[in-house]
Amino acid sequence: MLAAIEELGFRRNTTALALASGRSRAVTVLTANTTHYGYASILQGIEEAARAASYAVGIGVLESAEDAAVAAEVQRAADAGGGIVVIAYDPAGVRALGAVPAGLPVVGVVETPASPPGGDRPWVWTDDREAAYQATSHLLSLGHETVHYVAIPSSTRRTSARTSGWRQALKEAGAPEPRPVQSSWGPAGGHTAGLKLARDESVTAILCGNDDLALGVLRALHETGRSVPGEVSVAGFDDAPHSAFLTPSLTTVRLDFTGLGRSAFALLHGVLEESAPVAPHPVSVPELVVRESSGPPPSDA
Amino acid sequence: MLAAIEELGFRRNTTALALASGRSRAVTVLTANTTHYGYASILQGIEEAARAASYAVGIGVLESAEDAAVAAEVQRAADAGGGIVVIAYDPAGVRALGAVPAGLPVVGVVETPASPPGGDRPWVWTDDREAAYQATSHLLSLGHETVHYVAIPSSTRRTSARTSGWRQALKEAGAPEPRPVQSSWGPAGGHTAGLKLARDESVTAILCGNDDLALGVLRALHETGRSVPGEVSVAGFDDAPHSAFLTPSLTTVRLDFTGLGRSAFALLHGVLEESAPVAPHPVSVPELVVRESSGPPPSDA
DNA sequence: CTGAAAGCGCTTACAG
DNA sequence: CTGAAAGCGCTTACAG
Structure with missing residues (x-):
């Protein structure tokens, strides 16, 4: 009987089931x-x-x-x-x-x-807080005086978790805290932010709110003739599938x-x-x- | 009355509606x-x-x-x-x-x-056929003897539209038709394929089934010391958001x-x-x- | 434990 | 044109 029902293509009606139950x-x-x-x-x-x-x-x-x-x-x-x-x-x-x-x-x-x-x-x-802390600490441990931050749009008016993790790492290391550069979600935003940071000769390390932003920053640095990681170090966030295959491949925090x-x-x-x-x-x-x-x-x- | 209904948060029941109608x-x-x-x-x-x-x-x-x-x-x-x-x-x-x-x-x-x-x-x-045809023709018009192709997995056992557009462009130009390199959807697959093609000195132009594949190919070419576009030209497919910001930025077909x-x-x-x-x-x-x-x-x- | 009835919240075809 | 009834395909609480 059940086999016959199966055979005839009988199927429980999801809608009726939802209405009744x-x-x-x-x-x-x-x-x-x-x-x-x-x-x-x-x-x-x-x-x-x-x-x-x-x-x-x-x-x-x-x-x-x-x-x-x-x-x-x-x-x-x-x-x-x-x-x-x-x-x-x-x-x-x-x-x-x-x-x-x-x-x-x-x-x-x-x-x-x-x-x-x-x-x-x-x-x-x-x-995210821990992730930002790790990435920032890594860059500081390499000898950078401080780490600049290109931020993704935050979810609230309050400080985002990523921002506060970055800030905490700087504070613990006694490093100066630069103003975060507010950006968008994609490579274009990273590119704009990167161009801005590239103008500042003192910038030697940049943490980006995600890997797409980092990709744009990498491009901006290339365009302005600043070598990575020779002159400037860049780190991202997420470990997106392409990050390992960029040139240079991207240091990032996998989530x-x-x-x-x-x-x-x-x-x-x-x-x-x-x-x-x-x-x-x-x-x-x-x-x-x-x-x-x-x-x-x-x-x- | 309708206002009152609205006020009370009355909502049509989607499930009952679906069952009845x-x-x-x-x-x-x-x-x-x-x-x-x-x-x-x-x-x-x-x-x-x-x-x-x-x-x-x-x-x-x-x-x-x-x-x-x-x-x-x-x-x-x-x-x-x-x-x-x-x-x-x-x-x-x-x-x-x-x-x-x-x-x-x-x-x-x-x-x-x-x-x-x-x-x-x-x-x-x-x-896709037209897109592949355009990209291949572009590369041939630049003077390349032929164009190699790194393919995404095809949807059927028959030749994919992208493959046949590439093939048609080669045929019309009287260019030799290299064996397509079958690959996957992501950068890792492109990297593997790129390493393989890089071993062949005669390869000067590579069309990739999508931009992620191209990203991997670019990386492979970099690792093997072949400059793009100096020694090898690369083109992708899709115009993904990051493609304009790669180094070098990627020639591609926007869909x-x-x-x-x-x-x-x-x-x-x-x-x-x-x-x-x-x-x-x-x-x-x-x-x-x-x-x-x-x-x-x-x-x- | 099993089986027939009521009801979920609607729409629709039908009587008035 | 308006309004009350039947029914969509199930579940569930209840009578047997």
């Missing part, structure tokens, strides 16, 4: 971006874990950080039923996480939290975004079904990867 | 990958257009090209209700497109079709993947609702972008 086995990911390395990798991790648990995965892009637009996207996600994961790495994401109505199952993917964000909601994070996405889903799964394996509070441990783009400062500097 | 205002995109530039951009385009039309967007990743696995993913997408877009740039995608049961609303995103793929289903494509995604959704929308604007048969026109990585062959060659 009130649960959906679905997760909607709310994110401001789907193409940058970190975001895309988290999405990939969530999808993998969701697929393994037979959950459907939906995506909603937060195109604007404006309150009304964010609220509309959150509503759409809520309407879809099931749970929500919001990637809160930027203002739009942070607002979306805050706008999810109480009572809805949600988990946030956030930067190192100073204090628990979004009230008592479950969340996962990358230890396990895919694993972070899987953890986010696991947490949500635990919230939605008591039977699901309970995920511990997961933190991805950053790992410094030293390559060609960092070295000692020029001896005559 | 039999339609979902949802699209599921089936793809083998979500992070590579082309795939991610198509997904982004679909999401934009879907959001504008108030459609929910789901994703299903085809982790394996094995028949049973593909069939299972297609079922999941079908179960979700609504329409399906499948990105058929690889064996898994091509099989998934073929496995969608007749009668379900589906559109395929395919390589330049030799003949209409998937029967009489609507589809959109990038003109409008985001627009392609939007077109795919528009087509599907037309199939699902007669009232929706009918999309024309859309083709994205490739555009050659000449940068630093291509130039004349060495004069002594």
Whole structure:
């Protein structure tokens, strides 16, 4: 009988099931971006874990950080039923996480939290603060007087985790703290920032908020005739797939975004079904990867 | 009254609506990958257009090209209700497109079709053949005797559109046709292929199946001490965001993947609702972008 | 433990 | 044109 049902291509009707039972086995990911390395990798991790648990995965892009637009996207996600994961790495994401109505199952993917964000909601994070600290310390240990910082847009008005890790390393080493250069997410922003920093002869080490920014900085340094790492050292963030193959190859801090996405889903799964394996509070441990783009400062500097 | 309803946070129940009416205002995109530039951009385009039309967007990743696995993913997408877009740039995608049961609303995103793929289903494509033809012709016009080709994995056992465009340009110019080097999707594959080609002194021009591959080839050439474009010219495919900022910056063929995604959704929308604007048969026109990585062959060659 | 009824929140085809 | 009834395909709480 069951075999016959199988044979005839019978399939449980997901919609009716959801209406009758009130649960959906679905997760909607709310994110401001789907193409940058970190975001895309988290999405990939969530999808993998969701697929393994037979959950459907939906995506909603937060195109604007404006309150009304964010609220509309959150509503759409809520309407879809099931749970929500919001990637809160930027203002739009942070607002979306805050706008999810109480009572809805949600988990946030956030930067190192100073204090628990979004009230008592479950969340996962990358230890961006530690990662920035490691990269900055590495550059300082090479003998650089200080390390300049090209920042990705921060998620809140407060200091970002990456910025504060960088700052802490400088402070501990007694190094002067240059003004961070605010930039964007992509290579073009890094290029602009790099051109600006290249004009300053005293700059010998640059930490970039992500690898794409670093790529643009590398290009700017090349254009202005400053050699890397001979005259200037550059380090990135993320260890994107291309970073090992740049010329010079990029020193960076590897972050396990895919694993972070899987953890986010696991947490949500635990919230939605008591039977699901309970995920511990997961933190991805950053790992410094030293390559060609960092070295000692020029001896005559 | 309506205001009061609005006030109380009343919302139409999507699930009940779908059950009762039999339609979902949802699209599921089936793809083998979500992070590579082309795939991610198509997904982004679909999401934009879907959001504008108030459609929910789901994703299903085809982790394996094995028949049973593909069939299972297609079922999941079908179960979700609504329409399906499948990105058929690889064996898994091509099989998934073929496995969608007749009668379900589906559109395929395919390589330049030799003949209409998937029967009489609507589809959109990038003109990969033309793009490869343009890039190859550019390199030949610079004076190279021939152009070597590092290929991405092809979607079928038949010759890919990119390969055949390259071949056609060589043939028309009466240039010898070297054996294509089969590679993967990422920089690591390009690096391996580049190392291999670098051993052959006669190689002066290399066309790569995508920009990530080209990035790896550039690195391999650097490691083996061959200058670009002095000794070897390199061209890519896609015009990914970082390509303009590599050193040397990469000559490539720009493809409008985001627009392609939007077109795919528009087509599907037309199939699902007669009232929706009918999309024309859309083709994205490739555009050659000449940068630093291509130039004349060495004069002594 | 098994089986028939009620109900999830809508749409749609039908009676008034 | 308006309004009450039936039904979408399931689950769940309840009677047997």
